[in-house]
Amino acid sequence: MTNDLRVLGWLRWKQFQDEAVYWLRVLGYQPDNGSLSSRAYILYLFGICGIWVGAMWTWAHDQAHALGGLLNGASLSDALMVLPFIMLGLQVFVMMVALNSTPLKLTFEDISYIAGSPISPAAPVFIGFVRQVLTRVVLISLLAALITIFLSRPLGSTVGGGNALRAILIFIPFVIATWAIGWVLGVLRLIDVRIRRVRILWVLPLLLIPAAVAWPDGLLWPGRSLILYILGHEPAWLPLAWLALAVVLVWGMTRLAARIDMVQATDESILYARIQSLGLMAWKQIDVQLRIRMQSARGSRKALLRLPDNVTGFRALAAKAAISYIRHPFMLLFSGLWGAVLTQIAVLILAGNPPVQVWILWLLVVGAAPPLGMLYVFSVDVEERFLRQFLPVNGFELLIADILLPLIATVVGGAVVIFANGIQIEAAFFALLLIGVLSVMLALCGAVALTSRRVLQMRLLATTLSFGALIVGWTATHSPLAVFGIALVAILILSGMVTTNA
Amino acid sequence: MPEDSRTPLLSVQNIGYVYGSFHALTDVTFDLNEGQLVALVGRNGAGKSTLLKCIAGWTRATDGNVSILGQSVNTDERQIREHVVLVPDTPPFYDELTAWEHLQLNAQLHGWQNWEDDAVDLLRRYGLYPNRSAFPFSFSRGMRYKLALCMALLIEPKILLLDEPLGPLDPVSADDLWEELNRHRTEGMTILLSSHQLPQEAHPDQYLIMEGGELIGRGTPDELRAEFSLEGSLTLEALLRAAIRARKATTDDE
Numbered sequence: 001m002t003n004d005l006r007v008l009g010w011l012r013w014k015q016f017q018d019e020a021v022y023w024l025r026v027l028g029y030q031p032d033n034g035s036l037s038s039r040a041y042i043l044y045l046f047g048i049c050g051i052w053v054g055a056m057w058t059w060a061h062d063q064a065h066a067l068g069g070l071l072n073g074a075s076l077s078d079a080l081m082v083l084p085f086i087m088l089g090l091q092v093f094v095m096m097v098a099l100n101s102t103p104l105k106l107t108f109e110d111i112s113y114i115a116g117s118p119i120s121p122a123a124p125v126f127i128g129f130v131r132q133v134l135t136r137v138v139l140i141s142l143l144a145a146l147i148t149i150f151l152s153r154p155l156g157s158t159v160g161g162g163n164a165l166r167a168i169l170i171f172i173p174f175v176i177a178t179w180a181i182g183w184v185l186g187v188l189r190l191i192d193v194r195i196r197r198v199r200i201l202w203v204l205p206l207l208l209i210p211a212a213v214a215w216p217d218g219l220l221w222p223g224r225s226l227i228l229y230i231l232g233h234e235p236a237w238l239p240l241a242w243l244a245l246a247v248v249l250v251w252g253m254t255r256l257a258a259r260i261d262m263v264q265a266t267d268e269s270i271l272y273a274r275i276q277s278l279g280l281m282a283w284k285q286i287d288v289q290l291r292i293r294m295q296s297a298r299g300s301r302k303a304l305l306r307l308p309d310n311v312t313g314f315r316a317l318a319a320k321a322a323i324s325y326i327r328h329p330f331m332l333l334f335s336g337l338w339g340a341v342l343t344q345i346a347v348l349i350l351a352g353n354p355p356v357q358v359w360i361l362w363l364l365v366v367g368a369a370p371p372l373g374m375l376y377v378f379s380v381d382v383e384e385r386f387l388r389q390f391l392p393v394n395g396f397e398l399l400i401a402d403i404l405l406p407l408i409a410t411v412v413g414g415a416v417v418i419f420a421n422g423i424q425i426e427a428a429f430f431a432l433l434l435i436g437v438l439s440v441m442l443a444l445c446g447a448v449a450l451t452s453r454r455v456l457q458m459r460l461l462a463t464t465l466s467f468g469a470l471i472v473g474w475t476a477t478h479s480p481l482a483v484f485g486i487a488l489v490a491i492l493i494l495s496g497m498v499t500t501n502a
Numbered sequence: 503m504p505e506d507s508r509t510p511l512l513s514v515q516n517i518g519y520v521y522g523s524f525h526a527l528t529d530v531t532f533d534l535n536e537g538q539l540v541a542l543v544g545r546n547g548a549g550k551s552t553l554l555k556c557i558a559g560w561t562r563a564t565d566g567n568v569s570i571l572g573q574s575v576n577t578d579e580r581q582i583r584e585h586v587v588l589v590p591d592t593p594p595f596y597d598e599l600t601a602w603e604h605l606q607l608n609a610q611l612h613g614w615q616n617w618e619d620d621a622v623d624l625l626r627r628y629g630l631y632p633n634r635s636a637f638p639f640s641f642s643r644g645m646r647y648k649l650a651l652c653m654a655l656l657i658e659p660k661i662l663l664l665d666e667p668l669g670p671l672d673p674v675s676a677d678d679l680w681e682e683l684n685r686h687r688t689e690g691m692t693i694l695l696s697s698h699q700l701p702q703e704a705h706p707d708q709y710l711i712m713e714g715g716e717l718i719g720r721g722t723p724d725e726l727r728a729e730f731s732l733e734g735s736l737t738l739e740a741l742l743r744a745a746i747r748a749r750k751a752t753t754d755d756e
Contacts, residue, residue, distance in 0.1 A: 298597075307599070320596075324599070328597070390608050392612060394580065
């Protein structure tokens with residue numbers, strides 16, 4: 001076991017180095033050049049990074065301290081009552097994740113070289129646990145320190161520092177113990193096939209929440225003990241007690257892990273491995289990652305709803321697009337969220353009556369973050385030439401059929417924001433009409449870009465020209481009719497381009 | 503097979519395709535008539551897939567012209583779309599539609615009635631009927647190719663272009679496919695397929711041999727046997743080697 005840990009630890013360290021070198025290369029470091037200047041450059045990069053982290057921490061600290069000034073005794077008391085529930089929620093979440101799928105995540109390389117090797121499964125489980133917990137410990141402890149600074153303000157402006165230090169001290173073993181409990185459950189599931197057969201097992205930890213309401217002393221003690229320690233009402237050895245608990249749990253998990261079914265862990269890791277194999281693309285093109293997740297979730301299940309039998313032509317195309325969105329609802333959700341966020345920003349800008357530069361900035365945001373979900377089906381239809389050849393319609397008809405449902409979602413998202421802001425009915429009607437028109441324009445800009453070779457440049461050009469014309473028209477005339485007229489012209493021009501090119 | 507020299511169904515005239523400075527296709531010319539089954543052969547990178555994409559209108563040739571039933575692919579792409587279907591070597595599908603729904607959508611978009619029997623028949627013939635309710639992303643490569651073929655055959659195009667159809671298929675399925683293609687040929691469909699391998703019993707009407715983006719040989723099996731002085735049964739490997747050798751000799755002479 002010790003030998004296995006040493007070998008695997010060395011492998012992970014090499015992988016970490018490779019990854020670090022990749023990122024350092026992005027920042028201009030040349031790893032092959034072992035000269036003094038390249039080493040100095042690394043020191044320089046770490047120095048800059050350290051200064052940046054320090055500056056960000058100072059800023060976050062000041063913000064938390066300033067925001068804490070808004071708290072009064074009553075709201076602090078309410079927050080302290082809620083915090084143990086939040087900590088229980090974190091514990092429940094970790095347990096659910098570990099019970100839903102193997103906590104030991106293997107990449108394709110791990111599946112080939114580790115899962116199939118004769119080393120004890122306890123070694124990859126232990127190393128995997130350490131890797132996962134390390135980042136969580138750092139992030140959650142720092143977050144806890146910030147929350148402590150925020151909550152300590154009503155107790156006096158000088159107590160925050162000491163409390164934050166105690167928060168970090170107690171949260172480190174707490175996070176390790178929380179994740180260890182989750183991993184113990186996940187490992188037990190990988191050992192015993194009878195546990196795996198209980199399909200709803202992963203939902204069961206949710207029962208702890210109502211149980212905590214009924215019996216708070218029994219289930220909320222971890223959170224309460226942490227808060228009391230942070231506020232200086234518990235003895236100094238409490239972190240050591242938590243640490244001892246964490247060590248026992250990790251030791252137990254490692255002992256149990258020697259008996260896990262590695263084939264099952266491999267099977268359940270395929271989705272993770274597929275996403276990992278995308279590398280940076282998994283985050284640059286989030287729709288690819290979502291598509292893989294959707295495929296994994298849908299693969300063995302029966303299709304939801306079915307294409308209607310009695311529709312033909314354009315209606316069949318619209319039905320296909322609708323069913324695609326219903327079966328892949330994330331994209332519809334994105335459209336709704338996009339409509340809501342952009343409308344909220346526009347409402348805030350309108351309320352502030354700012355200079356035209358702010359509207360130009362808004363335009364840039366719109367151009368840089370177009371409605372991804374709205375063109376999801378259309379992009380497949382036009383980019384996959386094999387599928388496009390079976391669609392006997394022109395590009396504009398195709399676009400309209402494909403964006404109907406997400407367009408409605410976008411308008412609904414915008415409408416929710418408009419009504420939540422209490423805008424008058426006439427203005428709301430105008431705003432909804434504007435959201436619809438702008439969404440169609442943006443969809444057309446995106447569609448024009450998708451049908452050209454230079455996608456990003458074309459999207460920015462089309463968006464800037466069409467929205468720029470709207471801004472110029474509004475600035476010059478202040479007439480809604482003129483704006484709609486310009487929008488109509490832009491829509492006609494863009495439609496013509498989509499009809500021809502798609 | 504019926505040879506109608508008056509009106510070629512597909513006419514490829516001097517087409518060329520250039521990627522940057524690389525000439526993927528150079529001066530390719532040939533005609534195909536109704537009901538012909540033609541094998542497009544050549545080594546990797548010979549330009550077979552690019553040629554098929556130019557014919558289907560997926561890629562616009564940088565030189566020359568492709569016309570189908572007298573209409574140019576460059577100017578009348580939409581009109582010719584219903585006459586030509588290209589099945590690439592790795593066909594994509596909709597992630598959200600089942601295998602059956604791919605065929606259903608195809609039929610309903612074209613407004614056909616009573617298509618279900620044809621779809622069931624196709625799926626049964628290609629062994630996909632039991633998987634009709636599954637999503638194609640869960641299929642093997644061979645199954646995906648078969649589904650793509652079912653989609654193409656359901657709409658019965660005048661010209662069917664197949665890129666490496668036999669690669670993903672097992673030997674039994676490859677034989678079955680060849681039989682199917684022969685049947686469609688007798689019904690008047692023109693089929694142009696690129697391949698590195700053909701089943702033993704396969705006898706295309708013509709071979710088009712490509713090398714380095716050029717058409718270096720064209721003819722019926724008998725014509726090519728005579729041209730390259732080949733004896734015995736004509737194998738793809740022997741044909742390709744002979745054509746490349748002959749081409750090299752001509753180039754060296756020049």
